Amino acid sequence: MSTQLSTPVNRQSVSALSQSKGEPAWLEGVRTKGAELAETLEWPTPEKVRIGRWNLTAIGSHKPQDAIASAEELPETLRELAGQSPAGLVVQRNSASVLRQLSPELEAKGVIFTDLETAAREHGDLVQQYLFQVIPQDENKLTALHSAIWNGGIFLYVPKNVEVELPLQALLYSDDTEATFAPRVLVVADSHSRVTYVDNVVSRYGDSAQPITKQSIVEVIVKPGAHVRYATIHNMGDNLIDLTIRRAIVENDGRIEWIIGDLHDGHTLSDTQSLLKGKGSTSDAKVISIGSKSQQMSLTTGAVHFGRNTESDMVTRAVMKDQATAIINGVTKIEKGATKSNGQQTEKVLMLSPKARGDANPILLIDEDDVKAGHAASVGQVNPEQIYYLMSRGISKKDAERLIIYGFLAPVVTEIPIEPVREQLQRLLERKLEG
Template sequence: MSVHTEQLFNRQTVTQLSQSFQEPEWLLQKRLAASDAVSHLHLPKLEKTRIDRWNFTGFEPFKAEEAVASADALPDTIRQFISVEKDDNVFVQKNSSPVFSQLADSLKEQGVIFTDLATAAREHGDLLQKYFLTEAVNPEEHKLTALHTALFSGGLFLYVPKNVQVKLPFQILFWAAGKGIGTFPHLLAVVERGSDVNIIANYGSEEDSDAVINGAVEVFVGDNARLRIATLHTQGKETTESAYRRTIVGRDAHLEWIVGDLNAGRTISDNTTHMKGAGSNAQIKSITVGSGEQRSNITSTVRHWGTHTESDIVARGVMLDSAQTILNGVTKIEKGATKANGVQAEKVLMLSEQARGDANPILLIDENDVQAGHAASVGKIDPIQMFYLMSRGLTRREAERLVIFGFVGPVLDTIPFDSLRDRLVGVIERKLGS
């Protein structure tokens, strides 16, 4: 049942939620300030996408789940997303509750923190307060970020001290199950100077779930650090998901971010990277494949603040049936960011007469001594290409499959995680009906 935001999420609800987690006063006040702001803030304004009729508030804001003692007790629907061997680093949250967590002893000894936000607030309060919803995500950016700040539950805090090299990826899963629920997954990752880290974060739901997912990711990449992070979204067709990701990149740091927006329902995906440190480098790669009546608005933004910074945005979208997507790329070079270099390319391939796609490359340049470039295309499969493939004995479906995987290849081929690449291919195959 849909209800008004102000009626369901009042100060008493927020206070009770905070108290149930035994949160410190500073965190309660942050929640309450956001709760007060919800009523006067507006929904985000998206390019060519109308969202005023999407469900952002009709849900139960908290659904607790029981923790499990071992990975063997996790259901198969969850275990397919993760690998849990002895030295694997794994965090699983179902609905509003963390249900399983595992961190290698060797990383604990080096000072790595890998725990839910409620535990982090109690045991690492000063460190959490320094980063949580401060510089990266603005709680009052719009109504959805305010709602997230007021109602987040569970969530993960990953902290890697300086000069720590972590070979195995941190595996994270936020899972939504059931009807009429809302989940507010929050991932805060801090990678200190000189460290090298890999993160794979999965966001999924049961096929029949109509969950409202309002998630945020905050990432801080320290000087000379290296982070490879992949976020894969595979929500069901009745879900509504808004995902806001914000990254601060330090001096001579390297960020590689792979985003797979493969939901079947309604999606807002907003990824913004701030190149604060001189000499930093960011590569943002995204894939979206839409089928059925899916609607999505996907934006990748890089803002250059430091000198000699470099960025590359590569986005690919494939639309089937009557699916629609808006694919936005924004490169902003701020005043003073001399010698910056920002390039981007967005391409959309449509496979039916009813499918719709739009690619919008945007360059905003406030400095003279820089380089920037963009490319964009929207179109259908070349019939001559199809004729050639089918003349070699392939069926139409086989030929389409080859063309599609060739189209998304520039992103798939660069994914450094074999398990993630295989999963992306599997999800795309299912959407294609293969």
């Protein structure tokens, strides 16, 4: 049974903040409705993880941020994460966007890449058409509360038949635990378009940082024949609770690719799902995670097949050390009428400590006969025979273990589409593994 917690916002405070930011009336109405819904709905109830025991209401308050002229004004460690970004870059600091860049060539093609708050003012009809169409406000307390407090965020729209060759990037970071950090991402790829979007979600706090909860929701709409590749890396301090819901609707012959690095140090709720609505639509999801210290994680990846001839593939690989615990769920659901569909999933957990715990739960829900579906799951320690083999080649035991772990995680790491981001992921893996 879920735990009811007080809601840290109300209709009046949300309305006043929306008006102070000059938001359109329709968005103010959406926000106030979200605050009202949050009073009556319950928090999500993930499998075997009691998030009601977490401090979910430490969301801080809205704090304006000064804009910057370029990524060169970012702190050095963050500047590296922004990379070159020749196609486009959006930076959010705490409660607000501080930098928005898009190449003139893409702008001329009709691509829109900006923060979601700006898009709601400048492209209101387009945003209103798609916002909350994938994840409705009234799904649970988290979705309702986030619809009331979200800030900054990302809006990416790619017009029909436009292919964006270079990845578009976002840097979403928090360095003030008293400021609300609740980005919302909305990606719309029109018919037969193609785009790669990559974001880094990070924190930079002092040693005595107080607890804070980050909420983020991602909605992706893939129109017929479109292809979206969505890559994200989460790397925040252990004082921060990360609540993230990602969901995509994929129409006829569309494709969504998820590449997720959940390398956060604090408690984590990560739920990623593809809704394969259209005939011939496909989904490919790759998730990597490392649990350390006393971290608790709920990692769920899912695909729901509605259309005929749809395909989904999900791979989750997690490494658990110290006293960390993780519940890893893979859910493949094939609805009645989704004939000739194929859903495959693999969850693998590597245990590095006898006190760590990792549960891999493959779930198949099949309501149609003429389909293919399969799963594989394993939880185990580093194979001693592999270590012995490498040591027989002159490699030390420590280096042998490291090589095996990196090889275990490689199927996800190699999929990161931007070299600097891939290198960053490698550094994060080394940091979490070495402690």
